[in-house]
Amino acid sequence: MVRVGVVGGGRAGVEAGLEAASKGAKVTLFEGASRVPDWRNSWPDLLTSSPPPIRDTHSLLEAEGVEVLLGETVLSVDQGLVVSGSRVRRRFDAVVVATGSSPALSRFVGSGKTGVYVLDGPQAYVEAGRHVGSADWVVVQGEGILALRVADRLSSRGLGVTLLRRRPLAGLTEVDSMLVSAAAARRVSIVQGQVEAAAGQGRVQAVVSGGRVHACEALLVLPELSPRLPRVPVTLGRLRGIRVEEDQSSSSPGLYAAGSCSEPALRPPCPGISRTSSSPGRVAGANAAGGILSLRCSPSWSEELFGLAFSATGQSLEEAALAGLDASRVVVRRGSSALCCVVYERRSLRLLGIQSAGLGPGHSAALAVAVGQSAHLSALADLSSADSTDISLVAEAVRQGLGWSV
Ligand SMILES: Cc1cc2nc3c(=O)[nH]c(=O)nc-3n(C[C@H](O)[C@H](O)[C@H](O)COP(=O)(O)OP(=O)(O)OC[C@H]3O[C@@H](n4cnc5c(N)ncnc54)[C@H](O)[C@@H]3O)c2cc1C
Numbered sequence: 570m571v572r573v574g575v576v577g578g579g580r581a582g583v584e585a586g587l588e589a590a591s592k593g594a595k596v597t598l599f600e601g602a603s604r605v606p607d608w609r610n611s612w613p614d615l616l617t618s619s620p621p622p623i624r625d626t627h628s629l630l631e632a633e634g635v636e637v638l639l640g641e642t643v644l645s646v647d648q649g650l651v652v653s654g655s656r657v658r659r660r661f662d663a664v665v666v667a668t669g670s671s672p673a674l675s676r677f678v679g680s681g682k683t684g685v686y687v688l689d690g691p692q693a694y695v696e697a698g699r700h701v702g703s704a705d706w707v708v709v710q711g712e713g714i715l716a717l718r719v720a721d722r723l724s725s726r727g728l729g730v731t732l733l734r735r736r737p738l739a740g741l742t743e744v745d746s747m748l749v750s751a752a753a754a755r756r757v758s759i760v761q762g763q764v765e766a767a768a769g770q771g772r773v774q775a776v777v778s779g780g781r782v783h784a785c786e787a788l789l790v791l792p793e794l795s796p797r798l799p800r801v802p803v804t805l806g807r808l809r810g811i812r813v814e815e816d817q818s819s820s821s822p823g824l825y826a827a828g829s830c831s832e833p834a835l836r837p838p839c840p841g842i843s844r845t846s847s848s849p850g851r852v853a854g855a856n857a858a859g860g861i862l863s864l865r866c867s868p869s870w871s872e873e874l875f876g877l878a879f880s881a882t883g884q885s886l887e888e889a890a891l892a893g894l895d896a897s898r899v900v901v902r903r904g905s906s907a908l909c910c911v912v913y914e915r916r917s918l919r920l921l922g923i924q925s926a927g928l929g930p931g932h933s934a935a936l937a938v939a940v941g942q943s944a945h946l947s948a949l950a951d952l953s954s955a956d957s958t959d960i961s962l963v964a965e966a967v968r969q970g971l972g973w974s975v
Contacts, residue, residue, distance in 0.1 A: 581828025
């Protein structure tokens with residue numbers, strides 16, 4: 570029987586443990602905390618008045634026969650040998666490292682004022698959600714989809730929001746500008762900047778950023794995250810996470826990694842959070858148990874934000890260029906409410922990525938498969954407009970890419 574060690578009981582580690590056990594491996598999961606964290610689909614939902622249900626992961630693991638060692642912070646993993654702080658030493662045929670990431674400290678003038686919430690865990694979300702209820706306007710500081718989700722959930726409670734972020738969504742220029750307009754229609758103003766100071770007597774009443782003052786009754790800060798790792802003899806990526814191949818293997822034989830402590834060598838990082846852990850966790854667990862899976866599905870996310878559906882799968886034009894590909898793209902729009910951007914390799918006409926805004930939900934999974942399989946543009950050119958006017962926008966972009974008259 571293959572012995573698999575899993576380090577970390579977050580989403581990635583639990584998925585890896587369950588998958589390895591289901592493949593017949595004898596699995597031991599090391600969790601540094603005193604309990605395996607429960608799953609919540611999305612922390613920003615904790616800001617709403619109807620928080621999402623919790624799934625008890627410990628019982629899922631027990632049901633699959635996974636041995637769970639709690640309070641065991643792993644110090645090092647080397648050639649299958651896992652050493653923890655309490656001097657437990659166990660040898661495994663393969664190990665999955667899934668130790669997640671840590672929030673950086675958020676320090677600025679006035680960061681200690683009442684009404685400033687650093688969203689560094691589910692409890693902080695619950696706390697902030699409880700206190701901002703009576704506010705009219707709040708400021709959120711943060712990047713990426715997570716910050717947009719937070720702004721969306723606050724706006725759904727009727728609050729006005731100023732979202733301060735340093736940069737737009739990387740590589741998603743068109744989608745991002747549609748997001749900004751959709752947000753503005755819901756009393757969410759998205760501004761480039763960063764909190765320099767929280768001002769007010771005792772409690773925050775305004776935020777200073779780039780010489781501007783934003784009046785508010787609360788400030789919610791999303792901290793930056795960085796990979797958290799035990800000692801592992803592996804090659805690290807650009808962001809200091811464990812560099813992994815498509816089968817989640819690292820440069821060290823028998824050592825796999827998944828979740829936010831890892832960095833795909835080939836795929837660009839995905840702007841979503843939770844979806845980046847589940848599938849890689851499952852692939853890592855299956856392969857640690859002797860499987861031969863490969864995560865060919867491209868990174869993708871789809872979200873409804875500010876009343877519009879947004880999705881992105883595969884590479885943007887910028888990411889394709891960074892990967893050294895000769896890529897091109899076509900953007901088609903329907904008024905100001907929908908757009909589709911198709912990115913493809915110029916010579917082979919293979920799909921590299923699709924980004925969309927305003928198309929109904931439901932297409933994103935199929936498009937992710939098409940992109941993940943590097944489908945030829947012509948595979949999507951005949952999508953029938955009879956069934957759905959949404960999908961016809963994708964077909965139109967693809968036909969333009971093929972040079973067909975539309
Ligand atoms: C600021 C912030 C915001 C987040 N927002 C969301 C969100 O909106 N939605 C969402 O689903 N998730 C969110 N997460 C959680 C996390 O990023 C996601 O769950 C993501 O899926 C990463 O999962 P993971 O399994 O890689 O890591 P984590 O969920 O971080 O799990 C890692 C686990 O490993 C354990 N561990 C770490 N080091 C060791 C060690 N040396 N030995 C043993 N155990 C160890 C930790 O205790 C933890 O249980 C957020 C996290 C942070 C910090």
